[in-house]
Amino acid sequence: MTTTLIVLSVVDIGLLIAGLAVYLYIVGGQLNRVATNLEQCSELVGSIVRDAEVIEPGVERINRTGGVIAGALPLLYGMAEGIVTGATYEPAETSERGPAQPASGRRRSRLHDAVGYAPGKRAVAPVASQPEDEVTS
């Protein structure tokens, strides 16, 4: 019985030590991975902070300049409107023009002369008495 107790005591202590060793080995490996990842996180946070430091002064400068531009634009387009108004051609007042007439006046038609028709003139001689080759001019 005493031997049994001794063996059980040794097994008990051995289990305790072995269990602690195994679990601590596992937890140690996990904590090492966590430490590595946290180190990378720290570097990333530092990088982000360095990148973010330039945001505020840059945006403030852009806002300041943009405000100046926004304030000056109404003045600019006011001046542009003044230029457009002053440079637009305004013709003098003219009466309504009729249709264009040729400078030489109305052209006389020769068709009537070709057939011997002269409106406003009376025929003084019969047509038959005229020579055949005579053409009324």
Added chain:
Amino acid sequence: MVFALTNTQENLWWGAVIGGFVVVLAVAALLTVLVLLVREIDRRVVEIRNTLQQAAANTSDTALIAETATSVDAVLAEGLEHHLFLGRVLGKVRS
């Protein structure tokens, strides 16, 4: 070598052995919980690292903000030139 134990001593020893096994089981359970928690912490830290990598990628181009500010200043300078030009032309048009 013979150990002579009384019944009380033997019972106490048995009690110590049984108590030791119980303690071993309790330690195993607690260490299992610890391992699970540390594994969860590891997983969350990996997610945080990935998120931080994306954030770093998103903020990697912030150096362009200064160049943008310089360009906006150039726009302002050009606007001032336009202002001067329009002022000269407006005076000629009105005269």
